[in-house]
Amino acid sequence: MANLFMIGSATDVMLERLGEKFTIHRASDMDDPQAWLDENGAGVDYVATNGHDGVKPAFMAALPNLKAISCYGVGYDAIDTNAAREKGVVVTHTPNVLNAEVATTAVMLMMVCYRELLRDDAYVRAGRWEKEGNAPLTRSVDGQTVGILGLGRIGQAIADKLAPFDTTVVYHSRSPKDVDYKYYSNLVDMARDVDVLICITPGGPSTNKIVNREVMDALGPQGTLINVSRGSVVDEDALIAALQDGRLGWAGLDVFVEEPKVPEALRKLDNVVLLPHVGSATVETRAAMGALTVDNLLQHLKDGTVISPVPECADM
Numbered sequence: 001m002a003n004l005f006m007i008g009s010a011t012d013v014m015l016e017r018l019g020e021k022f023t024i025h026r027a028s029d030m031d032d033p034q035a036w037l038d039e040n041g042a043g044v045d046y047v048a049t050n051g052h053d054g055v056k057p058a059f060m061a062a063l064p065n066l067k068a069i070s071c072y073g074v075g076y077d078a079i080d081t082n083a084a085r086e087k088g089v090v091v092t093h094t095p096n097v098l099n100a101e102v103a104t105t106a107v108m109l110m111m112v113c114y115r116e117l118l119r120d121d122a123y124v125r126a127g128r129w130e131k132e133g134n135a136p137l138t139r140s141v142d143g144q145t146v147g148i149l150g151l152g153r154i155g156q157a158i159a160d161k162l163a164p165f166d167t168t169v170v171y172h173s174r175s176p177k178d179v180d181y182k183y184y185s186n187l188v189d190m191a192r193d194v195d196v197l198i199c200i201t202p203g204g205p206s207t208n209k210i211v212n213r214e215v216m217d218a219l220g221p222q223g224t225l226i227n228v229s230r231g232s233v234v235d236e237d238a239l240i241a242a243l244q245d246g247r248l249g250w251a252g253l254d255v256f257v258e259e260p261k262v263p264e265a266l267r268k269l270d271n272v273v274l275l276p277h278v279g280s281a282t283v284e285t286r287a288a289m290g291a292l293t294v295d296n297l298l299q300h301l302k303d304g305t306v307i308s309p310v311p312e313c314a315d316m
Contacts (some may be wrong), residue, residue, distance in 0.1 A: 001021060001022055001023045002021065002022050002023070002045040002046060002301055003022065003023050003025060003043050003044045003045050003046070004018060004022035004023065004024050004025065004044070004045070004046045004047070004048060004297070005025050005027065005037070005041075005044045005046070005047045005048075005059075005063070006024055006025065006026045006027060006028075006047075006048045006049075007027050007033075007047065007048065007049040007050070007053045007054075007055065007059075008027075008028070008048075008049055008050040008052070008053045008072070009028070009050075010048065010072075010290070011286075011287075011290050013287070013290065013291075014290045014291075014293065014294050017294045017298070018048070018294055018297065021298060021301055022046065022297070022301075025040075025044070033059070034056075034058055034059070034062070037059055037062035037063065038062050041059075041062035041063045041064065042063075042064055042065055043065070044063050044065070044066060045065065045066065045067050045068075045301075046066070046067060046068050046069075046070070046297055046300070046301070047059075047063070047066060047068075047069045047070070048069075048070050048072070048293060048297065049069060049070070049071055049072070049078075049079070050071060050072040050073050051071055051072070051073030051074070051075035051076055051077075051078060051093070052073070052078065052259075052277075053078060054071075054076070054077070054078020054079040055069060055078070055079050055080070057080060057083070060080065060083055060084070060087075064087075066087065066089045067088075067089060067090070067300065068089060068090045068091070068092065068296070068297065068300045068306065069084060069089060069090075069091045069092070070092045070293050070294075070296045070297045070306075071091065071092060071093045071094070071293070071310075072094060072289055072290065072293040073093060073094060073098075073280075073289065074093055074094055074095045074098055074102075074154070074280075075093070075202060075203060075229075075230060076091060076093045076310050077202060077203040077204040077230065077232075079091055081310055081312040081313065082312070084313070085312060085313060085316070088316075090300070090306055090309055090313045090316045091309065091310045091312070091313050092293075092296040092306045092307070092308050092309050092310065092313075093308060093310050094288075094289040094292045094293055094308065095153060095308055096153060096308075097285065097288040097289055097292055098154075098279075098280035098285050098288070098289060099153050099154045099156075099157040100157055100161075100285075101279065101280045101281075101282055101284075101285040102154050102157070102200070102228055102279040102280050103154055103157035103158040103160070103161050104161065105228055105254060105275070105278065105279040105280075106158050106161075106198050106200065106226055106228045106279075107158065107161045107162060109226045109228070109252030109253075109254065109273055109275070110141065110146075110196055110198070110224065110226055110252060111141050112252060112273050113224050113226075113250040113251070113252045113273055114138060114139045114140070114141045114144075114224070114250075115138045115139070115141065116135075116136075116138045118270075118273060119135070119270065120135050120138075123135045141165050142165050142166050142167075143165070143166050143167070144165070144167050144168075144195040144196055145167065145168040145170065145193065145194045145195050145196070146159075146162055146167050146168070146169050146170070146194060146195065146196045146197075146198060147169075147170050147171065147172065147184070147190045147191065147193070147194035147196065147197045147198070148169060148170070148171040148172075148181075148198050148200060149171070149172050149173075149187065149190075149197060149198065149199045149200065149201050149210070149211070149229075149233075150171075150172075150173055150199065150200045150201030150202065150229065151171040151173050151177055151179065151181070152173075152200070152201075152202075154200050154228075155171065155173075155198075155200045156179075158198060158200060159171075159181065169181045170182040170183070170184060170190060170193065170194060171183060171184070171190075172184045172185070172186070172187045172190045173201070187210065187211075187215055188214050188215055188218045189218075191215045191216075191218035191219045191223070192218040192219075192220075194219070194223070195222070195223060195224065196223070196224045196225075196226060197211070197215070197219055197223065197224070197225050197226070198226040198227075198228070199211060199225070199226065199227040199228065199229045199233050199234065200228055200229050201229050201233055202229070202230070203229065203230030203231075203232045203233060204230075204232075207229075207230075207232070207233050208232050208233070209232070209233070209234070209235040209238075210233055211225070211227075211233055211234040211235065211239075212235045212238055213235065213238040213241075213242065216238060216239065216242040216247065216248045217242070217247055217248075219248060220247070220248070220249070221246050221247060221248065221249050222249050223248060223249050223250075224249055224250040224251065224252070225239070225248060225250070225251045225252070226251070226252045226253075227251070227252070227253050227254065227255055228254045228255065228279045229255060230255055231255040231256040231257040231258070231259060232257060233255075234253075236256065236257045236263065236266075239251060239266075240263060240265045240266055240269075243266075243269050243271055243272055244265070244269065249271065250271050250272065250273075251271070251272040251273070252272070252273040252275075253266075253272065253273070253274055253275065254275040254276075254277055254278060254279045255277055255279075256277075259276075259277055260276065260277075262274060292307065292308060295307055296308060
């Protein structure tokens with residue numbers, strides 16, 4: 001049987017399917033995974049990992065005969081795809097199966113910010129409705145102008161889900177796409193023209209802190225920032241300052257720079273909604289992601305091909 005090195009967790013269903021064809025070596029069961037790889041890495045054929053843990057460079061170096069890396073998640077910036085390609089290693093991920101769920105999370109965060117759901121829930125629980133009367137008015141989600149940073153598969157799903165709210169969708173990405181939405185080549189210009197900025201661009205060096213103070217100031221005190229991409233996309237220190245100063249109105253965040261560690265300053269603010277990176281975290285979607293992660297490994301073991309390579313490995 002082929003040897004599989006597993007980084008991170010896996011469901012019982014995934015382990016059962018993988019166990020039929022692979023000998024599984026779980027990093028979580030090892031006192032020192034690096035030491036184990038230094039001694040046994042030459043015999044490892046495959047790696048299963050996730051978008052958060054990825055594959056450390058030292059791990060990659062200890063796997064001279066690796067054939068494929070299957071990533072549970074659509075994001076894969078924690079995997080050095082260039083290093084993988086140089087070694088002839090194909091990298092896969094799990095696109096499409098989570099598009100709708102992450103899009104729902106983005107729209108949900110926008111709605112929670114606009115309708116002050118957390119504030120009003122606390123208002124009722126504290127008995128203030130009975131004692132003080134009606135809660136303060138909120139804002140309507142309908143008719144807003146929404147800028148999407150990164151109009152890929154999930155970005156398009158977000159735009160589709162916003163359609164019933166009669167929103168005007170615009171977008172910024174590296175290049176224009178064949179869509180009807182207005183394209184902005186400059187992110188600051190787009191931020192200045194929208195009510196909501198939704199981040200769904202990939203992480204990595206090219207997008208690190210792309211949403212900086214200038215972007216947030218352009219979005220303004222009535223603006224809302226939603227991030228369902230990667231924590232690195234937003235300058236977290238600048239975000240905290242903007243929310244504290246009122247230069248930015250609201251934020252809805254599913255991702256953070258050093259998650260699961262979330263800055264205390266963010267946790268203290270009442271104009272931000274915080275989620276523990278649950279954009280795709282439903283039973284149905286995670287099952288589909290797990291199935292595709294396994295399917296990629298099984299197919300490569302069978303015939304050397306994969307179902308969903310990352311773009312950098314599409315020609316391998």
